[in-house]
Amino acid sequence: MSTPTKPVKTTGRPVRALAILAVLVIGLLATALIQGATSVRLGLDLRGGTSVTLQPRASNASNKITSEAIDQAVSIIRQRVNSLGVAESEVTAQGSGTNRQIVISVPGDSGRRVVDLVGQTAELRFRQVLAESSALTAGDTATAATPATGVSADVNAKFAALNCANPTSRQGTGADAPTDTIVACSRSGASKYILGPAEVLGRQVSKATAGIDQQGASAWYVLLTFNGEGTKAFGNITARVTTLTSPQNQVAIVLDGLVVSAPVIREAIPSGNAQITGSFTQTEAQDLANVLKYGALPLAFDRGEVQQVSPTLGSDQLHAGLLAGALGLGLVLIFSLLYYRALGLVTVGSLAIAGTILYLLFLVLGKSIGFTLTLAGIAGAIVSIGITADSFIVFFERIRDEAREGRSLRSAVESGWARARHTIIVADMVSILAAVLLYFFAVGGVRGFAFTLGLTTLIDLLIVFIFTKPIVTVIAKLNFFASGHPLSGFSEKSIGRKQATTPLEA
Amino acid sequence: MAKISGLGGRLYSGETSFNIVENRKRWYSVSALFLLAAIAALVIQGLHLGIEFKGGASYTVNQPTATVAQARTAVQGLGIPGEIIVQKIGTSKVRVQTGAVTPDQSKAIETALTSAFGVTAESIDTQLVGPSWGKEITRKALYGLFAFLLAVMLFLAMAFEPKMAIAAIVAVVHDVLITVGIYALVGFDVTPATVIGFLTILGYSLYDTVVVFDKVRENTKSVAANSKMTYSQAANLAVNQTLVRSANTSLIALLPVASILFVGAGLLGAGTLKDLSLALFIGLAVGTYSSVFIAPPFLAQLREKEPAMQALAKRVAARGGAPVAVESKAVRPSTGSGPRNQPKRKGRK
Numbered sequence: 001m002s003t004p005t006k007p008v009k010t011t012g013r014p015v016r017a018l019a020i021l022a023v024l025v026i027g028l029l030a031t032a033l034i035q036g037a038t039s040v041r042l043g044l045d046l047r048g049g050t051s052v053t054l055q056p057r058a059s060n061a062s063n064k065i066t067s068e069a070i071d072q073a074v075s076i077i078r079q080r081v082n083s084l085g086v087a088e089s090e091v092t093a094q095g096s097g098t099n100r101q102i103v104i105s106v107p108g109d110s111g112r113r114v115v116d117l118v119g120q121t122a123e124l125r126f127r128q129v130l131a132e133s134s135a136l137t138a139g140d141t142a143t144a145a146t147p148a149t150g151v152s153a154d155v156n157a158k159f160a161a162l163n164c165a166n167p168t169s170r171q172g173t174g175a176d177a178p179t180d181t182i183v184a185c186s187r188s189g190a191s192k193y194i195l196g197p198a199e200v201l202g203r204q205v206s207k208a209t210a211g212i213d214q215q216g217a218s219a220w221y222v223l224l225t226f227n228g229e230g231t232k233a234f235g236n237i238t239a240r241v242t243t244l245t246s247p248q249n250q251v252a253i254v255l256d257g258l259v260v261s262a263p264v265i266r267e268a269i270p271s272g273n274a275q276i277t278g279s280f281t282q283t284e285a286q287d288l289a290n291v292l293k294y295g296a297l298p299l300a301f302d303r304g305e306v307q308q309v310s311p312t313l314g315s316d317q318l319h320a321g322l323l324a325g326a327l328g329l330g331l332v333l334i335f336s337l338l339y340y341r342a343l344g345l346v347t348v349g350s351l352a353i354a355g356t357i358l359y360l361l362f363l364v365l366g367k368s369i370g371f372t373l374t375l376a377g378i379a380g381a382i383v384s385i386g387i388t389a390d391s392f393i394v395f396f397e398r399i400r401d402e403a404r405e406g407r408s409l410r411s412a413v414e415s416g417w418a419r420a421r422h423t424i425i426v427a428d429m430v431s432i433l434a435a436v437l438l439y440f441f442a443v444g445g446v447r448g449f450a451f452t453l454g455l456t457t458l459i460d461l462l463i464v465f466i467f468t469k470p471i472v473t474v475i476a477k478l479n480f481f482a483s484g485h486p487l488s489g490f491s492e493k494s495i496g497r498k499q500a501t502t503p504l505e506a
Numbered sequence: 507m508a509k510i511s512g513l514g515g516r517l518y519s520g521e522t523s524f525n526i527v528e529n530r531k532r533w534y535s536v537s538a539l540f541l542l543a544a545i546a547a548l549v550i551q552g553l554h555l556g557i558e559f560k561g562g563a564s565y566t567v568n569q570p571t572a573t574v575a576q577a578r579t580a581v582q583g584l585g586i587p588g589e590i591i592v593q594k595i596g597t598s599k600v601r602v603q604t605g606a607v608t609p610d611q612s613k614a615i616e617t618a619l620t621s622a623f624g625v626t627a628e629s630i631d632t633q634l635v636g637p638s639w640g641k642e643i644t645r646k647a648l649y650g651l652f653a654f655l656l657a658v659m660l661f662l663a664m665a666f667e668p669k670m671a672i673a674a675i676v677a678v679v680h681d682v683l684i685t686v687g688i689y690a691l692v693g694f695d696v697t698p699a700t701v702i703g704f705l706t707i708l709g710y711s712l713y714d715t716v717v718v719f720d721k722v723r724e725n726t727k728s729v730a731a732n733s734k735m736t737y738s739q740a741a742n743l744a745v746n747q748t749l750v751r752s753a754n755t756s757l758i759a760l761l762p763v764a765s766i767l768f769v770g771a772g773l774l775g776a777g778t779l780k781d782l783s784l785a786l787f788i789g790l791a792v793g794t795y796s797s798v799f800i801a802p803p804f805l806a807q808l809r810e811k812e813p814a815m816q817a818l819a820k821r822v823a824a825r826g827g828a829p830v831a832v833e834s835k836a837v838r839p840s841t842g843s844g845p846r847n848q849p850k851r852k853g854r855k
């Protein structure tokens with residue numbers, strides 16, 4: 001309650017704290033400028049795009065889910081996605097060890113291609129055709145009655161039962177073992193085959209390009225070039241089947257367990273080149289060439305989740321998020337000013353600085369660790385306005401408590417702070433604990449929420465220590481507050497203290 | 507506002523006091539009623555899980571003239587297995603939800619919708635969830651929940667005292683159960699965003715409880731030495747002293763959540779914002795109640811069982827007769843203002 005002095009001179013500590021804050025903000029700003037980060041990286045749900053979550057699955061006993069296999073799958077999928085040439089596509093593995101999901105995010109509207117492209121295991125095999133039938137329904141007696149030579153009754157029965165009209169039969173599984181005689185549908189479902197063991201494998205392909213047949217009606221094909229081993233194997237199989245009768249003079253090109261095409265081999269092909277034709281469109285041919293070029297995935301994948309957000313919905317969600325944030329912030333500020341009067345201005349300032357730091361961190365983290373702001377992240381930030389403001393309330397109410405004990409404002413601020421500090425640290429620690437655990441246990445959107453929640457709670461701690469407290473220390477010396485002006489938030493009336501110096505009991 | 511502040515002062519001095527800890531049976535009964543209803547709703551009706559948990563597909567067409575009947579006709583003939591739910595979302599969108607579909611079926615649905623409404627495939631918002639995916643995220647959410655409860659219990663036991671940790675966790679479990687029960691009862695959709703909401707409630711509810719318990723700890727530190735108040739009375743004073751604070755922090759926390767709910771439900775109609783904020787809104791309300799009416803009385807009950815606290819209760823009773831009378835007289839000198847007890851407070855730090 002002393003006469004107001006120039007606060008800057010008398011106390012060094014609040015000034016030091018504020019100076020640290022200034023250095024911090026300027027540092028962040030400079031980092032953002034140096035990095036050239038001018039806007040926050042938005043998640044796909046805010047700007048439109050496709051995200052696919054793939055769940056690894058062991059398709060047969062020989063390919064177990066290992067950490068290496070997942071890493072390898074990530075890098076192959078990354079190459080495939082990059083081959084589409086969409087900027088800012090992302091392929092990441094989330095989770096830990098073998099219990100990981102692969103998350104692919106592609107902005108814009110090329111998502112449909114991505115979905116088709118990435119999930120293919122792309123297990124390419126060349127197999128001799130042993131029997132072919134264009135009868136699709138199961139229980140076809142004609143085909144069952146003419147079993148191919150050297151095919152077991154078991155396979156013949158499977159062949160008869162295979163119904164290619166059923167969509168589930170036409171899903172590429174990649175579950176076919178290379179050494180088995182198998183039954184398979186064609187990609188279109190128009191015919192079904194009995195196929196011999198694989199004689200040429202996808203890894204024996206050294207190059208794959210898409211080309212267009214100039215003479216025909218612009219039919220797209222994929223041109224394969226085999227490596228030495230592949231050239232020899234392909235030469236062998238083609239030489240052997242040319243002399244056989246139809247349908248056994250065909251070699252089926254099998255991708256993920258489905259027959260892409262089964263050309264009749266008219267002469268041996270020792271050159272080490274092969275063409276896959278199959279009424280492809282340009283996109284299909286190019287995608288298939290890319291898939292073959294980058295190799296087969298070591299694992300099969302289930303599509304855990306596919307989410308496609310149109311740019312319209314994206315911008316709607318962004319606007320809604322920002323509007324909700326502005327509204328929430330506005331309400332909190334109005335409440336603070338009404339209830340705490342001039343002291344509420346400290347809340348306004350603190351939230352403004354917290355917001356500035358958060359925005360700068362979004363910029364910097366977007367550049368440095370690829371942080372993207374999602375809708376759940378915005379929600380986390382809005383929710384944290386409440387948590388941040390809670391810290392101020394705890395502090396302010398403590399000061400009032402101390403003032404009720406009959407202290408001067410200046411000493412009430414110091415002793416109130418000593419007590420409020422403990423409460424704020426413990427409460428914020430609980431929030432941070434929640435955020436960290438959510439982050440590590442959850443997938444997808446939940447992680448975005450947890451990240452912003454944790455980040456904002458840390459900022460809250462920082463702001464309370466190096467802004468709110470120092471500022472309150474400084475203003476407590478101002479006569480306006482110290483004398484309990486009706487608008488200061490420390491008036492006798494608003495504290496509820498009857499006579500400041502008289503003990504209640506006396 | 508000033509009136510509330512004045513109330514804060516009276517509550518602080520003990521001039522105005524609500525017997526919150528004393529009347530614990532009343533609050534327990536209220537909570538027991540809610541918990542029973544919640545469990546009954548969960549068992550009988552169960553939660554209305556979104557497609558993220560049970561697998562399925564969702565297609566949202568943004569076309570102001572689109573009607574539910576049109577969408578239903580378009581999709582019906584495709585032979586999609588399972589129940590097809592068609593809903594109007596907001597004013598300009600129609601959403602079609604189906605069971606788990608194959609990629610081919612999904613394409614067929616999209617084609618049907620694009621031709622029915624004259625929109626491009628890119629403008630349809632699609633979500634496909636595999637049937638096993640839901641189990642995966644449910645498992646992860648549960649792991650997260652248990653890890654969180656355990657970590658918080660250990661942390662609070664260290665920061666405060668073990669019995670406070672138990673009481674805080676009891677309050678949190680109470681909040682989540684009741685919130686989930688309300689979801690089962692009303693039949694709101696449970697989506698991953700809802701689960702985020704549930705998990706955040708844990709943090710919020712604990713924040714409030716921590717504020718109250720911090721004051722309880724302060725008031726009860728030397729309660730045994732003073733012999734002026736029983737543990738329950740000291741805890742009750744703490745609850746009263748932090749009542750205004752609890753009300754304020756809850757209100758302030760509720761304001762942003764309410765605005766997300768308002769914008770999310772009003773402008774977008776459905777989605778992350780609405781699901782998240784609805785869970786938070788309900789949970790916050792329940793959490794505020796429990797941090798005042800459940801956690802402190804439960805803590806007091808735990809502590810009163812200790813021999814030292816029982817002995818204290820006897821001493822207090824011997825000194826002042828009826829506990830209620832003691833409260834109004836004895837409370838004031840110990841925490842009321844006065845230079846007399848200032849050195850003592852400093853010594854306690």
